[in-house]
C-alpha cells in the first residue's frame with residue numbers, strides 16, 4: 001500500500017470515494033472479481049465514522065462478530081482487503097468528476113491527483129469529514145491568513161503570536177510542535193482537563209510551568225482585527241470575565257463534522273442530501289457511477305454497516321461488466337474456488 | 348404525559364411530550380425540532396448541545412466524564428450546558444425546560 005506520487009494520472013478499475021467501512025469492504029468484493037481499487041478520503045486515516053467517531057465503542061450487530069470496537073472492525077476490514085493491495089489517497093477530497101470521451105470517468109482530488117476508471121463508487125457516508133469552524137461573526141475574513149483549522153505548513157506559524165484552541169490530541173500535538181517556531185504560544189481550553197494523550201498533557205504542563213507556553217482556561221467569544229489580520233482574541237475566562245489576548249494567528253480545533261461537499265454538484269440525483277439508487281446494483285442515475293453505504297437512499301434503506309456490505313457485494317457484480325464487457329462472470333464461493341483462493345493468496 | 352419545554356434558536360417555545368426512558372435528544376428530534384445529533388446519541392459529536400433552565404440543572408443526573416469531554420468540542424458552553432443525548436428523560440422531569448444551543 002502506498003501513496004502514489006501526486007499529479008500522476010492513475011488508471012484503475014475502480015475509484016472509491018470514501019474509505020469508511022463500506023468503501024473498505026468494497027475492495028474485498030471487487031478483489032474477488034479481479035478488480036483493482038484506489039480509494040480517496042478526506043480524513044488522514046481509513047475507517048470513516050467507525051475510526052473517527054467511535055473507535056473505542058463496541059458494535060454488536062456485525063453478523064457473526066458478537067462484539068468489536070469501531071477500530072477493531074476497521075483493522076479487520078483492512079486485513080481482509082490486504083490481499084488485493086488497495087491504494088489509499090488520504091487527506092484529500094474528491095472534487096471533480098467528469099466523463100471522458102471513451103466513456104470512462106476522470107476524478108480529480110483537492111491535491112491534484114487524477115484518476116481514470118470505468119467505474120466510480122461513491123461510498124461517502126454522510127460526506128467528508130471537515131473541521132468545525134468558529135461560529136463567530138466575521139470569522140471568515142480571517143480564515144487562511146490568521147485563522148486556521150488545520151496545519152498545512154508549519155512555517156506559516158513561524159514568528160507569530162499564536163493561540164491554539166482545544167483540549168484534544170490535535171490541539172495538544174500542534175501546540176507542542178509549533179511552540180518552538182512561534183514567537184509566543186497560548187493554549188486556550190474550556191477547562192483544566194484535557195482529553196489528549198497523557199504524555200502530551202504532561203509535556204504541555206512542563207512547558208507552561210517553565211514559562212515557554214501559556215495556558216488560559218476559557219472560551220473564545222470574539223475575534224479582533226482588521227480584515228484578514230487578527231490582532232487579538234476575546235476570551236471569556238472561568239470567572240466569566242472577558243479578556244482580550246493579543247495574537248496574530250489562531251489555530252482552532254473544535255472537532256470534525258460531516259459535510260456533503262463537492263459531490264452535491266455532480267448531478268447524481270440527490271434526495272435530502274442522499275443519492276437515490278436502484279437496489280439491483282446500487283447504480284446512480286449516471287451509468288458507471290455506483291453509490292453504497294450511508295450516502296444512499298432507497299425504499300427500506302437502513303444506515304447500518306451490514307447493509308453497506310450487502311450493497312458492496314451486489315454493486316461489484318455490475319461494476320465487473322463495465323470493467324470487462326466481454327467476459328462472463330462466474331459465481332463462486334470463497335470456500336471452494338481455487339481461483340478465489342489464488343486471488344486471496346491462500347492457494 | 349410528562350412535558351418538556353424546548354426553546355428553539357428563534358426564541359419560540361415548544362411543548363413536547365416526554366416519553367419516559369427516551370433521551371432528551373430523541374424527544375427533541377422526534378418532534379422535528381432542528382437538532383443535528385450527528386452521531387445519533389453516542390456522545391461522539393456534541394451537536395445535541397442544549398442549555399438547561401437554571402431551575403432544572405440540579406435535578407438532572409450529573410454528566411459523566413464522557414459527556415464533559417465531548418462538550419469540549421461544543422461552542423459557547425455554559426455551566427448549564429448538556430448534551431441532550433446523555434440526559435435520560437423520566438416522568439420525574441415533567442416540566443423540564445431547555446434551550447437549543449447555537450448550531451455550528
Ligand SMILES: Cc1cc2nc3c(=O)[nH]c(=O)nc-3n(C[C@H](O)[C@H](O)[C@H](O)COP(=O)(O)OP(=O)(O)OC[C@H]3O[C@@H](n4cnc5c(N)ncnc54)[C@H](O)[C@@H]3O)c2cc1C
Nearest residue numbers: 018020022042048049094124125127128129293294305389
Ligand atoms: C456513534 C456511532 C455509532 C454507530 N454504531 C453502529 C452500529 O453499532 N452498527 C452499525 O451497523 N452502524 C453503526 N453506526 C453507523 C455506521 O458507522 C455507518 O453506517 C457507517 O460508518 C457507514 O459507512 P460508510 O462507509 O458508508 O460511510 P462513512 O463511515 O461515513 O465513511 C465515509 C468516508 O467518506 C469520506 N468522504 C466523503 N466524501 C468525500 C469526498 N468528496 N472526498 C473524500 N472523502 C470523502 C469521509 O471523509 C468518510 O471518511 C454508528 C454510527 C455512529 C456515528
Ligand code: FES
Nearest residue numbers: 388390392393432
Ligand atoms: S447526538 Fe452526538 S453527542 Fe449527542
